[in-house]
Each structure stands twice: as structure tokens, then as C-alpha cells.
Amino acid sequence: MSYPCTAFEVLISSPSDVTTDTLATIRHAIARWNAQMGKATSTVVIPVAWGEDAVAEFGGRPQGLINDQLTDRADACLAIFRDKLGSPTGEAVSGTWEEIERLDAAGKPVGILRDASARPAATGTSDVEELLRLNKHMEEHTYSRALVLPFTDKAELQDHISQFLTRFTSQAERTAEHERTTLPAETDPALGVWPRIESSEYIETDSKGRTKTRRRHELVLSNQTGRPVHG
Structure with a gap:
């Protein structure tokens, strides 16, 4: 049965080393949240990511085009890190970090998660350097500004996603309710x-x-x- 709802786009942002299994788990968690909470809250969350939703386009900086197509229209962001920070964009240390900064500057919620699941240690020179680069960036620019939550398995990741969506949509509804009750009195010259x-x-x-x-x-x-x- 259909029902009226508000749709929110959540950007799933991650460097290339985040596994397809992790990304699929995130989408599954969002779909499950929609099924369990959507009707009760009159809300639906739509996940978007450059790998699935970006369109080929010529004539601009690649990350800038992604920003125009996806980042700037998103209502919130879930950023996932594993062992890499990502490639520099010309304006930020990585595409994922540029998206985080851009959405945060716009006043939109950003949640940062890190894959702490068991896996073989990085051994190649480039892999080790990238891991050290990520750790340094987290220490110098992230932990003082954000609560970064680790996950070790699918269940923990799904729980983090569910809690983020519940908090984000609740905040969005409170903001919308405030606007509904205050904006007309301030803007409608014919009120009264x-x-x-x-x-x-x-x-x-x-x-x-x-x-x-x-x-x-x-x-x-x-x-x-x-x-x-x-x-």
C-alpha cells in the first residue's frame, strides 16, 4: 500500500579499497531501515554513490563533476574508510575527504565509519604508505572533529547504519517542523x-x-x- 513520504538522499562515500561486500551491506542496511521505519516515519532513504550513480561527463575536474551530480544534492553522507585515504583531487587530500568537507560545510550530517575487520596486514610498500597516510590524516584532521566508529563485521556495520539513519531523519523532521511553525509568520505578509x-x-x-x-x-x-x- 502506498503512503506519502519525504525522500532523503544519502551519499555513500569511500576510497577504492572498501570492499564491494561492505558497500552491498550498507545498501542492504538502508533497504532494511526503509522497510522497518519508512512507513512509521513517512521517510525513505535513497543511497547514492559515484560508482553506481555518476554519469560520464566531459569538461571539468572529475571530483568537481561528481560534486555537481551527487555530492551537492545529497542530504547526508556516510563515509567508509578501510586502509586507504584515497587519491588527491587537486582541492583535497582525497575524493572522499572532499565530499566530507563539502557536505559538512553545507551543514549536512556526516557519519564516518572505519572497517576494523580482521584481514592480512598490508605488506607492499605502496599499501603500507597509504595506510600510514590514512592514519596520519585521521590523527591530525579527523579524530578531533568527529566520532569515528569502527566495525568488525556485517552486524556491527548494519547497526551503525541504522542508528545514523534514525538520528539523521529525526533531526531532519525536527528542522522541518520548526520551519513549518515559524516560517509562514515571518514571510507571509497577508497572515492575519x-x-x-x-x-x-x-x-x-x-x-x-x-x-x-x-x-x-x-x-x-x-x-x-x-x-x-x-x-
Whole structure:
């Protein structure tokens, strides 16, 4: 059965080493949240990610095009890190970090998770360097600004996703309710102006001297605001 709802787009942001299994788990967790909470909250969450939703385009910086297509229209962001920070974009240390900074600057919620599941240690020179780069960036630029939560398995990841979505949609609903109750009073110049129809009778004499009773109707606007109102 259909129901009215508000749709929110959540950007799934991650460097290339985050596994397809992890990304699939995130989408599954969002779908499960929609099934369990969507109707009760009149909300649906739509996951978007550059790997699935970006469109081929020429004529701009690659990350800039992704920003135009996906990042700037997203309502929130879930960023996932594993062992890599990602490739520099020309404006940020990585695409994922540029998306985090961009959405945070726009006042939109950002949740950062890190894959702490058991796996073989990095051994190649480039892999070790990238892991050290990620750890350094987290220490110097992330942990002082964010609560980064680790996950070790699918169940823990799904739990983090569910909690993030519940908190994000609740905050969004409170903001929307505040706007519904305060914005009209501040922006509608006609609020408090009430229309009414007033009728009165008058006598009309025709060319032969005969009189007729006529009724006149007037629209009256009554200002109840206590201040001048301009139409």
C-alpha cells in the first residue's frame, strides 16, 4: 500500500579499497531501515554513490563533476574508510575527504565509519604508505572533529547504519517542523488579514421616476496583525 513520504538522499562515500561486500551491506542496511521505519516515519532513504550513480561527463575536474551530480544534492553522507585515504583531487587530500568537507560545510550530517575487520596486514610498500597516510590524516584532521566508529563485521556495520539513519531523519523532521511553525509568520505578509463580504441596500430611481431597491456587495479586508500590511 502506498503512503506519502519525504525522500532523503544519502551519499555513500569511500576510497577504492572498501570492499564491494561492505558497500552491498550498507545498501542492504538502508533497504532494511526503509522497510522497518519508512512507513512509521513517512521517510525513505535513497543511497547514492559515484560508482553506481555518476554519469560520464566531459569538461571539468572529475571530483568537481561528481560534486555537481551527487555530492551537492545529497542530504547526508556516510563515509567508509578501510586502509586507504584515497587519491588527491587537486582541492583535497582525497575524493572522499572532499565530499566530507563539502557536505559538512553545507551543514549536512556526516557519519564516518572505519572497517576494523580482521584481514592480512598490508605488506607492499605502496599499501603500507597509504595506510600510514590514512592514519596520519585521521590523527591530525579527523579524530578531533568527529566520532569515528569502527566495525568488525556485517552486524556491527548494519547497526551503525541504522542508528545514523534514525538520528539523521529525526533531526531532519525536527528542522522541518520548526520551519513549518515559524516560517509562514515571518514571510507571509497577508497572515492575519481576514476577508469578509459586507452588504448594504440603496434606492435607485430610473428615468421614469420609479424607485428600486438595490443591494451593494463589498469585499473588506480586516487587518488583525496590529501592524501595517502591504499587498
